[in-house]
Each structure stands twice: as C-alpha cells, then as structure tokens.
Amino acid sequence: MIITMQNTETNEISDKIDELHEQRGEAALGRVLTLIIMTNEQHLEQVLLWANEASREHPCRVIAIAPSERPASADETTRTYLDAEVRFGADAGAGEVIVLRPRGGLTHHLDTLTIPLLVPDAPIVAWWPDEAPSDPSAHLVGAMANSRITDAIMSENPMQTLRDLQRNWAPQNVDMSWTRLTVWRAMLASLLDQPPHLPITSVKVTGPKDFLPLLMLAQWLHLRLQVPVTIETEDDATAVTGVYMTRADGVLSLERRPADKGIATVSVPGQQAQHTPVPTRSMQECLSEELGRLYPDEIYGEVLKSMPLD
C-alpha cells in the first residue's frame, strides 16, 4: 500500500502512520531503529528494495529522502515544501517506509525535517547508497546518527570519495567497501586458525584496478600480519579474486575466479585444494550486517586511516 501525500507537512505524515498502525493493529514499538537514506529519484526504488529486505532481519522504520524533482504548477495554492509517500505492507519490509521529497529551503534542514518522524528513543542509521558527503559526521542527518554508512565505490569518483572519508574519519563511520570484505576476512582468519602456525612472510592480493575493497583488504592484511602486501590487478576482474599468503611450507591461497561464479578455492600446502561456495555479497546482505552492529568499528578505522591513498 502506497499513500501519496503531495504538499504535506511532517505532522500529517506522523498522524497518517499512527492511523495506519491503529487500523492494521500493529505497534510501532517493535521497530529497533530508524534508517535514514539520502538518495535521489533515480536510485530510490532500488535502494528501497534493499532496505526492505534488510528490514526483515532488523525491523526498522525507513525514511528515504530524495529531493523533489516535481515542477510546481501555478494553480497549486496550498503549496508546501514537501511531498511524501507512506508505504506499508507489501510495499514495505517489516517496518514502514516514508519517502520524503523536500524542495527549496527545506533541503537544507534535513535533520529537523526527520526528527518528528523518528522511532522514539531508538538508534538512527544514516546511509548514503550513492554519493557520499565529504564529511558524513558534519552532515545534518549524519550528525544525529549512531552509525553512518557510505558507499564510496558507488560515487562519481570513488578514490576521491575515499580520500575525503579518510580525512574526515569519525568512529561511527563505515564504508560498504569494508562490509563487502567480511566473508573474505572470515575465511582467511579461519585458514590461519589451522596448524601449522608458521609465520606468514609475504602476501599477494589480486583484483580489479583501483578497487577499494581490494585496497582495504591489502591494508588490513598488512596491518595484521606486518608483512609486505603486493597488489596485482587483473583487467577482467569484477571483485577480489585471490589472496596468496606465503610461509615457510608454501603458499596458502584463497581464490574466487571469476568472482560471479561464486565458488572459492582454498589451497593449503600439502593438502588437496577444496572448493566452497562463496557467492558475491548482495547489497542487502551488506546492509543487514551494518544494521546488526551499531558500535564503532575500530578495525575499519585503523585500516582506513593508514591507507596510502595519495
């Protein structure tokens, strides 16, 4: 169910939500957080699809802000600065979705625009699925959020965005490039859990050129293992394709080539290579992981701050 509310006000929206809750016999108290998404009209539907999927695991209220592109018509006498939509049931996930389309001066007051619509006394997560602000913690919505998620590789200039994020790092920030690595990192860690526990002497990682997750993975391995890490780029790669760790008894490797085939190969010296399914992570899985942890990710902070990006 989508209820379109043109030329509306925030109190009308919250009344509408209360009314719908009452009609449908639901309680808003079950929502564990508010997810505020800063996006635009082109990406809106796709982004909401991801958010709705993730909300099934973390029931939340989703507020998506897409600046209005509707030209004002002359005969509108009751014009406000805001168009909105409220989505429930099949058009939302486990919570409700509020789409806000502010225009004019209102676009500069996104914090006070959303405050009346937040889930009371619950954490706020801010998400920029495409263009990220250069300093998320200084952004009006970012400043009140408990967690700020950016996605540099989806921005116009990923490398520049990452540099900005590095310069303006704050403990509650995280970039999806890091989230995409969790499965790789977990598999590498469990690879090293197994004896013999010989020291790693050097590491090579392979993947696409200037691919942010690959750079982060290399930096993480360097920080943790304190050994040189070589980055080798492959022209046809679409994601990280391999990690090769050299130690006295040979090379331990984890490969997934091509990435979209979703089969990883683990090779350990003296053992037969084993295969295991590792599908590329979907955006919804990454978002779900982020919504599941709201504490500052210190490891990410250490990796980002020490990355050689210039």
Next chain:
Amino acid sequence: MTSTLNYEDATSSSEPLQTWTNPLRDARDLRLPRIAGPCSIVIFGVTGDLSRKKLLPAIYDLANRGLLPPEFGLTGFARRDWSEEQFRNFVKTNVQEHCRTQFREDTWAQLAEGIRFVRGTFEDAEAFERLSNTVSELDRDRGTRGNHAFYMSVPPRDFPLVAKQLAHCGLAKSEGDAWRRVIIEKPFGHDLASAKRLDDVIAEVFDEDSVFRIDHYLGKETVQNLLALRFANTMYEPIWNNNYVDHVQITMAEDIGVGGRAGYYDGIGAARDVIQNHLLQLMALTAMEEPLSFKACDLTAEKTKLLSAIRLPKDLRAHTARGQYAAGWQGSREVVGYLEEQGIDPDSTTETYAAIRLDVDTRRWAGVPFYLRTGKRLGRRVTEIAVVFKRAPHLPFESTATQELGKNALVIRVQPYEGVTMRFGAKVPGVTSMEVRDVSMDFNYGSSFTESSPEAYERLILDVLLGDPPLFPTTREVDLSWRILDPIEEFWSTLGTPEPYRAGTWGPAQADEMLARDGHRWRKP
C-alpha cells in the same frame, strides 16, 4: 601490472610464540563469524526423524551461512541398502523440505561432494571397518584432518554397542591435534543408576570433554535471551529473590499425544522425558547466580550449584501430581486416551502429565516454591517460565478497587511467540470509580529482531564443531537431575494408575489441588 605498497617499517614476524594467536583475529573485530575448522560429522541413525527434519537441514543451513569449512564431510551410517547416490538424494530431499535458508544448488553441490554413506548394522564389525576407511578417505580427499564428530541419533540402548564398535575399529581415539567428539541425545538414562552406567560405557571410549549431551531447548534463542534478560539488565536483578518473588511456574505443555513414540514413552513417562532435562535446566538458568563469564565452565559451575541446592518436598503426596490423558476432544479433533493409543499397554501406569514442587535452599530463594509441570494432550503447545511476584504489602485503595488485580508476573515465553510478557495492574478508565485490573506488556522477539533466527540445532552443532559447549549439560548436571527425580519416581511407582484427565484440558484435578494447598493456582498460558 604490479605495484607493491611501500612498507619500510614492515617487519616479518618472529618465531611462533608458545601460545600462538591468530594475527587476523582481534577481539574488537566482532564482524568475523567463527567458522568451524576442517572436520566431518558421522550420523548414526541418519534415516530417523530427528536426522531428516533437524540435523541434515541444520548442516545444510550452516553451510549456506558460510559457517562450515571447505574441508567438510558428512557420513551417514544406516542399515538401508543404498548407494552413495541414493543417500545423497535422500539428504537432498530432506534438506529441500526442511531447510530454513534458501536452497542454493551451489551450496548443495559442494556439500554433496563430501557426503558418504556406509551401510551396516551396529553389530557388524566389518561395517565399522568400512566406516573407518571412509573417514580416513575424507581426511585424504576432503582434508578433514582427522577431526570427526559422531552424532548418536539412536536409542540409548544402542549407545554401548556403537561406542564399543567405535573403540574397536580405532575411530574413538585421535592423534596429535585432531579431535574426536561424540554427541548424544536425551534421554541420558532413565534413573541415576542407568545414567551412570551409560556414562561409564561412554567414558571408557571417549573423554568427558569430548562428550556432548544435546538438549535442543538450550539452543533456543529465548533460553539464551533469558541470560541476557537476567544479567545484562539492572531492573530485574533487585527483585529476583524471595523478597519479591512469590513463586515460579515452569511449564512445558504439548497438545500432541504420544503418537509414534509409544514404544519409547511407555514406562518412561512425562517426568523422565521432560522434567529431568528440559525443565530442570530451565529452572537452573532461571534461578542460578550470575556466572563469572559465559564460558562453558563458568555457566556449568553456576548451574551445578543451583541443582545441588534443590530440595524435594517432604510430603511427596501433597506436592507432586501425575495424570494420564483420557479420550476427549483436543480443540476440534476427537482423540483417544493414552491407554487406547497404539502400542501402549492398556494397563499402563505411565504418567503423561507430571507436576512437582521444588525448593531451593539458598538465601536468594528460601521459601520460594518452584512448580514444574509438563504434559501431553494439554490445552495448547506452550513452554514458558513465569516468575510470579508477591502482592504489594499495602494497597492504598478500597478493597473493591483491587479485587480484579492478580499478582504481578514476568513471563518468559520460550515457545511459541518467543518473547517476554509483563503482567501488572492498571487503572480502568472512568471517572466514577478507581478500579485496577491486570494488563499485559509484551516484548515479541520476532517483531523486534530477525524473522529467521537460526534453528537450535544449527547453534548446537556448530558449538560441537568449534568445541565450545556452553549450552550442553555435563555428566554432573545429569546426575544431579536424576538425584532430584529418582525419589519422586520411586514414590509414584507405589501409587498405581495416574489420575485420568480429559484430553485438551490443563491436566488432572490433583495438580490444581497441589497448588491450591500452597495458596496458588496454575497459569493458563
């Protein structure tokens, strides 16, 4: 194109230290899930209900969540004359039917590569030789590195035989770093003596540390949430004692009858089947002191202390109750009584309903009775822990104002509708009179957190593979539980036929009388 990051400061690691720590792990890195190391599971009784509906799907779900290693094997041991291919199809069908995560062909194909089948009976030493070969072959081809878990999804009478065969063919012992673990399901004996005999048999073959007694109730999210509720919050601890708690009711009610378990159930009964394990464990978790940590040894220490402090009522006749369901209507279905069930001795004195009162001799709980009840063919399927509080010492209202006010209660709903309910008094709206009535405040696990929480068996199987068993009862706990139940069973055995109760009700009249004697009444959950 190759580029090397410039790391002048990079130093290569020195010799491995005495206690090796994985450089890629960091306590602050909470994102990284723990993935089991290379290993395999051998399931005895793989064609049984439990294996088909729970174990096989749970193993698939673990694989699908990426929590199993690439070096993983699964071996089925059964009497059927199957080829490996037929067994794989059998596993696939059951996984598809019962798995909780999405069924992906990729995951399946990889899992299937490590699936083996060994045909044989438990008496057949040669079959165990074949099993031993299959397992070594997994070590060679799948890199399972000698780590193997044996899941005994078989009746307890077969444990000794299987254990002996495993010892005989050399599978029970491992070399070097490799481990062997054995997982057994309840019942852990039917009284203290038989439990000890069972232990002796298993202890001969496996070390105590490698024996895992599965109680799937303890793998449920809600049971773990009980620990969070009690020890992560401040508002419950101050009232969690005899100053405020009036009594505690722990209920596990089933709406089904004895069904296909007739052969096992008759002669065992409700108390041995449920109270000895599930309910006493729930009671221990509800009443124990705060553990030093959530490590297995610390949790076990507190549970053991609590179980040791449990005291039986002096007058067992007054403070226990037993019943047997008679024919009736379960909701809208007509059902037969226990004595008419197929496979049940028509003169059986086995109880299908049991209720007992227990006291805890500690400063915290002195004078607070714990009532445990379980039964089949009761009103509906529900498991809950209800902590009922004392009435306010003084009510500054007209007595008429509070006549409808019951006692405050905190109810932990284990299943279904996992969550927590609080019952307290609230004013009935109206200007003319002051009237206070009971209302409920609800926390529903499902609506605040994931809709698809992992199945209890997933958690428990992973715990076994990781060797981290906080939720498994130890031998000592099992022994203590039998020590509590044995005198009651002995007393009951002198009583003859249990009191019949109509199917679909909340049990026999003597259970209500038992609580009425103490001035309480059962909740109708």
